Amino acid sequence: MATVTMTVNGKSVSGEVEGRTLLSDFVRNNLNLTGTHIGCDTSQCGACVVHVDGKAVKSCTIFALEVEGSTVKTIEGMANPDGSLGVVQQAFQDNHGLQCGFCTPGMVMSAAALLDENPNPTETEIREYLEGNICRCTGYHNIVKSIQAAAVAA
Amino acid sequence: MPENGIGASSVRREDIRFLSGNGKYTDDINVHGQKYVFFLRSDVAHGKINSIDTSKAEAVSGVVGIFTGDDFVEVGGLPCGWQVTDRFGEVMKEPGHPVLAQGKVRHVGDPIAAVVADSLEIARDAAEVINVDLEELPAVVDMKAAVEGGTLVHDEIETNLCYDWGFVEENRDAVDEAIKSAHHVTTLELVNNRLVPNAMEPRVAIGDYDASNDQSTLYTTSQNPHVIRLLMGAFVLQIPEHKLRVVAPDVGGGFGSKIFHYAEEAFCTLAARKLRVPVKWTASRTESFITDAHGRDHVTKIELALDENGMFQAIRTDTCANMGAYLSTFSTSVPTWLHGTLMAGNYKTPLIYVNVKAVFTNTVPVDAYRGAGRPEATFQLERVIDKAAREMGMDPVEIRRKNFIQKDEFPYATPVALEYDTGDYDATMDKLHEIADLDGYEARAKASREKGLLRGLGINCYIEACGIAPSNLVGMLGARAGLYESATVRVNATGSITVMTGCHSHGQGHETTFPQVIADMIGISEDQVHIQHGDTSNTPMGMGTYGSRSIAVGGAAMVRATEKIIAKAKKIAAHLMEASAEDIELKDGSFSVVGTDKSVGWGDVCLAAYVPHNYPLEELEPGLEETAFYDPANFTFPAGAYACEVEVDPDTGKVDICSFAATDDFGNVINPMVVDGQVHGGIAQGIGQALREHAFYDENGQLLSGTYMDYSMPRADDLPSFVVDHSCQTPCTHNPLGVKGCGEAGAIGSPPAVVNAVIDALNKGGFDVNHIDMPLSPSRVWTAING
Numbered sequence: 001m002a003t004v005t006m007t008v009n010g011k012s013v014s015g016e017v018e019g020r021t022l023l024s025d026f027v028r029n030n031l032n033l034t035g036t037h038i039g040c041d042t043s044q045c046g047a048c049v050v051h052v053d054g055k056a057v058k059s060c061t062i063f064a065l066e067v068e069g070s071t072v073k074t075i076e077g078m079a080n081p082d083g084s085l086g087v088v089q090q091a092f093q094d095n096h097g098l099q100c101g102f103c104t105p106g107m108v109m110s111a112a113a114l115l116d117e118n119p120n121p122t123e124t125e126i127r128e129y130l131e132g133n134i135c136r137c138t139g140y141h142n143i144v145k146s147i148q149a150a151a152v153a154a
Numbered sequence: 155m156p157e158n159g160i161g162a163s164s165v166r167r168e169d170i171r172f173l174s175g176n177g178k179y180t181d182d183i184n185v186h187g188q189k190y191v192f193f194l195r196s197d198v199a200h201g202k203i204n205s206i207d208t209s210k211a212e213a214v215s216g217v218v219g220i221f222t223g224d225d226f227v228e229v230g231g232l233p234c235g236w237q238v239t240d241r242f243g244e245v246m247k248e249p250g251h252p253v254l255a256q257g258k259v260r261h262v263g264d265p266i267a268a269v270v271a272d273s274l275e276i277a278r279d280a281a282e283v284i285n286v287d288l289e290e291l292p293a294v295v296d297m298k299a300a301v302e303g304g305t306l307v308h309d310e311i312e313t314n315l316c317y318d319w320g321f322v323e324e325n326r327d328a329v330d331e332a333i334k335s336a337h338h339v340t341t342l343e344l345v346n347n348r349l350v351p352n353a354m355e356p357r358v359a360i361g362d363y364d365a366s367n368d369q370s371t372l373y374t375t376s377q378n379p380h381v382i383r384l385l386m387g388a389f390v391l392q393i394p395e396h397k398l399r400v401v402a403p404d405v406g407g408g409f410g411s412k413i414f415h416y417a418e419e420a421f422c423t424l425a426a427r428k429l430r431v432p433v434k435w436t437a438s439r440t441e442s443f444i445t446d447a448h449g450r451d452h453v454t455k456i457e458l459a460l461d462e463n464g465m466f467q468a469i470r471t472d473t474c475a476n477m478g479a480y481l482s483t484f485s486t487s488v489p490t491w492l493h494g495t496l497m498a499g500n501y502k503t504p505l506i507y508v509n510v511k512a513v514f515t516n517t518v519p520v521d522a523y524r525g526a527g528r529p530e531a532t533f534q535l536e537r538v539i540d541k542a543a544r545e546m547g548m549d550p551v552e553i554r555r556k557n558f559i560q561k562d563e564f565p566y567a568t569p570v571a572l573e574y575d576t577g578d579y580d581a582t583m584d585k586l587h588e589i590a591d592l593d594g595y596e597a598r599a600k601a602s603r604e605k606g607l608l609r610g611l612g613i614n615c616y617i618e619a620c621g622i623a624p625s626n627l628v629g630m631l632g633a634r635a636g637l638y639e640s641a642t643v644r645v646n647a648t649g650s651i652t653v654m655t656g657c658h659s660h661g662q663g664h665e666t667t668f669p670q671v672i673a674d675m676i677g678i679s680e681d682q683v684h685i686q687h688g689d690t691s692n693t694p695m696g697m698g699t700y701g702s703r704s705i706a707v708g709g710a711a712m713v714r715a716t717e718k719i720i721a722k723a724k725k726i727a728a729h730l731m732e733a734s735a736e737d738i739e740l741k742d743g744s745f746s747v748v749g750t751d752k753s754v755g756w757g758d759v760c761l762a763a764y765v766p767h768n769y770p771l772e773e774l775e776p777g778l779e780e781t782a783f784y785d786p787a788n789f790t791f792p793a794g795a796y797a798c799e800v801e802v803d804p805d806t807g808k809v810d811i812c813s814f815a816a817t818d819d820f821g822n823v824i825n826p827m828v829v830d831g832q833v834h835g836g837i838a839q840g841i842g843q844a845l846r847e848h849a850f851y852d853e854n855g856q857l858l859s860g861t862y863m864d865y866s867m868p869r870a871d872d873l874p875s876f877v878v879d880h881s882c883q884t885p886c887t888h889n890p891l892g893v894k895g896c897g898e899a900g901a902i903g904s905p906p907a908v909v910n911a912v913i914d915a916l917n918k919g920g921f922d923v924n925h926i927d928m929p930l931s932p933s934r935v936w937t938a939i940n941g
């Protein structure tokens with residue numbers, strides 16, 4: 001066991017982890033931030049995407065110890081300071097960009113990272129960027145629409 | 155469009171918790187003191203278990219318990235919920251389905267032993283040192299080989315044939331005769347590829363036992379917690395309902411795969427009782443691939459007889475349907491009653507005969523997956539019609555139109571036992587022409603040609619039977635359950651409402667759409683209505699969500715209960731206003747006496763019901779709470795027309811979907827935005843089936859596409875945006891909302907549209923290709939082009 005310390009959603013946190021503990025497990029089990037989801041065991045689905053130092057990362061592909069000292073943001077950190085939905089989240093609700101909600105945290109985190117890099121993406125750019133996020137419910141149509149709406153609203 | 159109530163595109167209230175990370179899925183639940191289970195699963199498709207030595211594993215520190223099949227001999231096997239009777243009047247073969255393998259393993263993934271330990275890592279490490287003496291047997295994977303005999307999946311039934319079903323058996327000779335004497339017969343042999351449903355949330359089960367009151371609780375990823383309680387309690391573990399609570403909290407997609415009762419649910423419930431600790435299991439995705447029931451997997455020959463004018467005379471089909479190694483909960487109903495009865499489609503074919511042989515193989519069990527039987531029926535019918543049109547030199551839309559059941563012919567009794575209540579198939583086809591811009595097709599084809607690509611257009615129709623189902627009818631057909639739905643409407647003292655429904659929402663949006671209905675009926679705001687579902691301890695017995703049934707059956711139950719509420723509330727209002735109940739009118743949340751200016755608000759009446767100071771206590775009980783069970787009089791029959799345009803690259807065989815348009819008649823629509831979303835998702839799954847997805851077994855019974863690296867899920871950049879429309883509405887005549895259901899349509903209507911489009915592209919490009927089996931991967935298309 002080793003101690004790892006990082007900033008998660010603006011708060012400094014630390015915990016005891018094994019070398020093999022994944023960031024996704026640390027966030028879910030140690031921090032009880034269960035918004036980050038696990039949809040696969042081959043790094044293919046993107047349900048687990050979080051931001052590490054501002055970049056979208058599949059948290060199941062990285063060990064907790066690797067992010068020592070980093071700044072992590074999860075879906076729980078995406079709301080406005082007053083607790084209302086942030087711009088990307090609100091766009092997903094307004095455009096029915098989610099159904100069962102399981103892929104949604106990863107989708108929102110990926111979408112936010114895309115809009116950081118490219119504030120006005122085309123439909124093709126959005127679809128290509130989401131290559132690593134699988135959604136089984138929506139057919140992506142309304143996810144694309146949500147991200148376009150978020151781009152306009154931002 | 156209204157802003158509140160029926161017809162409004164209200165945004166979904168449940169989204170707020172999902173979007174902020176506050177959803178509560180089963181894996182987010184941790185019960186104090188819980189232990190973790192790891193299942194040791196067979197890595198061979200077929201084998202004899204000679205012995206299992208768990209002694210080394212028992213010695214691993216942190217192991218709490220180890221179980222094998224021997225520990226479960228006293229409990230029942232997993233039951234099948236539908237008994238099919240074959241052509242000869244014999245009931246189907248129904249071999250046992252043990253919770254943990256007994257004597258033999260029958261598919262890769264079959265559980266041999268289970269280790270419960272302090273952590274998942276310990277359980278997994280301990281499972282590795284369990285010594286299983288497993289004698290590998292030859293596997294039977296191919297259905298034809300299975301029917302011919304040789305290797306038996308279940309020795310005790312002496313055959314791999316579960317049943318040989320004929321429908322309608324009395325039509326058999328007449329159909330043979332009609333085909334023999336027909337002007338033209340089009341024949342098509344095709345495969346409906348095996349799929350893995352792949353809800354994004356893997357299955358989870360947590361068993362908990364409270365010795366203080368002898369109460370078991372199962373938290374599970376289920377579409378129908380009451381059904382699980384019934385099956386597991388009554389048939390597997392013999393726990394009476396009042397001692398068993400099943401909770402299905404937020405569930406991350408189902409698509410059918412979370413209807414069924416699975417071994418892991420029974421295991422965790424029983425292990426918790428035996429060990430007196432909570433036991434949790436979370437599937438890895440790899441485990442999901444080899445334990446979640448798969449879908450489809452039919453091999454079919456269909457013959458369509460036509461007269462010289464292209465009028466359909468008869469249909470004969472011959473299908474082998476894969477059951478996998480065991481009978482999953484509703485597996486037997488899918489290729490029979492959910493498939494054979496749909497073979498009339500949207501057309502007036504007078505004679506139909508369907509033969510289905512259900513076959514055991516050494517593969518994962520196969521059961522309902524989005525559409526369940528109806529996609530299989532639609533695919534073969536709409537493919538053979540396209541082929542017939544080509545053979546007879548007719549336009550594929552014209553041949554369909556001239557065979558349509560006409561709008562003035564409803565109700566229409568098909569030769570395969572259904573009575574369609576309403577429809578207008580020409581209207582949906584007209585609408586499709588408009589929204590798919592079919593007039594602009596030639597120009598787009600020319601542009602494709604200039605790029606060196608082959609463009610094709612695929613059009614087809616579909617009909618489905620939803621809102622399953624009249625209980626007495628399905629009982630006659632072999633269902634071992636009723637298929638009503640229930641709702642309790644509890645009006646609170648201050649006028650807000652809690653609805654407890656037996657339906658379950660796992661993406662469909664019931665928490666938003668059900669309140670729209672009540673808001674409309676009473677004239678209050680949707681926000682005042684709260685939907686409670688997913689827990690057998692606080693909802694009435696209901697059959698759950700599948701088969702596009704929630705609004706048509708569960709919504710109807712809620713309407714009935716609300717009608718009772720309104721009737722009672724009117725009596726209270728009448729008392730308050732010293733009038734007769736017959737003279738009371740409810741509008742916009744206010745009761746008034748007809749022809750006067752007297753009125754009393756909804757909230758005042760509710761308060762009077764719970765604070766009955768001024769109240770007709772001699773005639774009326776206090777309180778305002780009603781329950782209704784609704785048993786549908788018939789199925790509902792959503793129908794539509796779909797168009798797909800593709801570009802095929804002749805050099806590589808790669809298919810691109812350029813556009814996809816869908817017109818659906820769902821009857822009345824509660825929330826158009828939610829309905830659009832359901833159709834989008836269904837179309838994506840149908841395109842996935844047509845072009846990418848395939849659960850592929852090798853001859854040894856190994857699933858070669860068992861991860862997301864090999865099983866090609868449709869991703870955002872594989873799909874276009876869709877054009878969908880549901881403005882053609884012929885309301886259902888027999889449920890109070892006039893709704894038909896929309897959950898499966900997209901997955902039913904889309905695969906033939908894609909394949910028809912590709913075949914059209916190839917033929918227009920000069921390649922004489924009649925059919926390619928799904929998925930239409932580049933290599934299959936390229937091979938078809940290059941002979």
Ligand code: FES
Pocket residue numbers: 037038039040041042043044045046047048049058059060061
């Ligand atoms: S859980 Fe991380 S990519 Fe699937």
Ligand code: FES
Pocket residue numbers: 097098099100101102103104134135136137138354406407661
């Ligand atoms: S909303 Fe269910 S997987 Fe995307």
